[in-house]
Amino acid sequence: MSEYETRLRHQLMFGPASVVAQGIIADAFESYLTKATLPCAADILRIGKLNAQIGHLSLREPKQAWEKFRLANLPDHAPAGQDRYRAVFQAAINVHHELHDLPPFKIKAIPFDNERVRFLTKGDRDRLISAYAPHVRPIITMLAFHGPRIQTALQMPWGVKGVDMQQEVIRLNHTKNAMTQSVPMHPRVKEVLSPIWEEQGNPLKGYVFLNRFGQPYQDTRLARIPGGNPLKSQHKTACKRAEIDDFTIHDWRHHWASHCVMAGIDLITIMHMGGWKSLRMVQRYASVGVDHMLTAINKID
Incomplete structure (x- = not known):
């Protein structure tokens, strides 16, 4: 008492x-x-x-x-x-x-270098995609033309919750930021996914991408120690074949965002399509557009 x-x-x-x-x-x-x-x-x-x-x-x-x-x-x-x-x-x-109606609490962020921007030319892009094993190429094509995180792509289902071949729409579940975004399917992605969809009997559920044993990829986000990349060895081999240096598999996301900027897509749209939570996260790509314009203007005699 x-x-x-x-x-x-x-x-x-x-x-x-x-x-x-x-x-x-x-x-x-x-x-x-x-x-x-x-x-x-x-x-x-x-x-x-x-x-x-x-x-x-x-x-x-x-x-x-x-x-x-x-x-x-x-x-x-x-x-x-x-x-x-x-x-x-x-x-x-x-x-x-x-x-409990109390003011926000804040701990000073731990600084780290998150400003890496690495992208390929269109020729290098296509050469590298071709260098992957056949069952991996469709996954990489999606990374190159839609820019999801690797596990977002690997765990993608068929149907309205993922790849909707009938509506030609992809619903990207950006789990890291608890965001889901529907985007029109790029023609190159449709080209590589259509044969897979037809071979599987035009499914409306189940995993889109399977490994070489015909099994779904492990979702490493659910592992006891989160992280890991099931395509690490395939990516390393493909880069060696294509003679591409200093390009990680996550760099496909940087590649996609950089080419979006160079194509004239505004940063707000890129932020929504890529599942970033704030504009600050995509502002690093703004300089890519400036460099691209400088290269273009220098071509004028």
């Missing part, structure tokens, strides 16, 4: 802040996981790891809790990987704060 009386007194004196101050970080994770829109599977795994290590700590000092977790668990992680943990931790605290 004495403890309960003290808790009531704090609530009367300090309002919602007292409720949060008396809670633990696990309460914030619970709030985050019960909101209307669930985070992606990889972030759910990150929350599980965070909760196991610091869920018992008080919500009074979330920054200290974060530092304790980071120093104990993330010293070998790349800065980008560390920042993903930071972002999901901050999001969980803020959902809990919002439920």
Whole structure:
């Protein structure tokens, strides 16, 4: 009764802040996981790891809790990987704060180089696509002409929730940012997908892309340690055959966005089609358009 009386007194004196101050970080994770829109599977795994290590700590000092977790668990992680943990931790605290009418909480982002822009000429693009194994070429064609993340492409289904051959539309499920975007199918993509669709009997469900054993690709986002690329070895071999250097499989996404800019597509449209959450993420491609125009203007005698 004495403890309960003290808790009531704090609530009367300090309002919602007292409720949060008396809670633990696990309460914030619970709030985050019960909101209307669930985070992606990889972030759910990150929350599980965070909760196991610091869920018992008080919500009074979330920054200290974060530092304790980071120093104990993330010293070998790349800065980008560390920042993903930071972002999901901050999001969980803020959902809990919002439920109790408290101001937003912020942890300084971990800096990392995310400004890489690498693209191929159209000739190099086609030469590299041709260098892949036959069962991989349709996947790479989709990466080159629609720019999804690799796992977004590999887990794509037939039908209205993915590749709709009847309407010639692709519904891209950008799981990382909880966004879904329908885009018209590029003719080159339709050209490589039509034979696959017909061979499978014009299906309206099931996976579009299968590995060389005829099985769906593993969704590495659901793995115990998120990440990994099932096409890594095929990509390395194809680059060697095509004599293309310094081009990762994720660079197909940069290639697509860069060629969109060079084709005159505005950044807002690129942001929506590519599933980026903010315009800031695509502004790095703006300079590509300037360089392209400079090359074009220098051709004038």
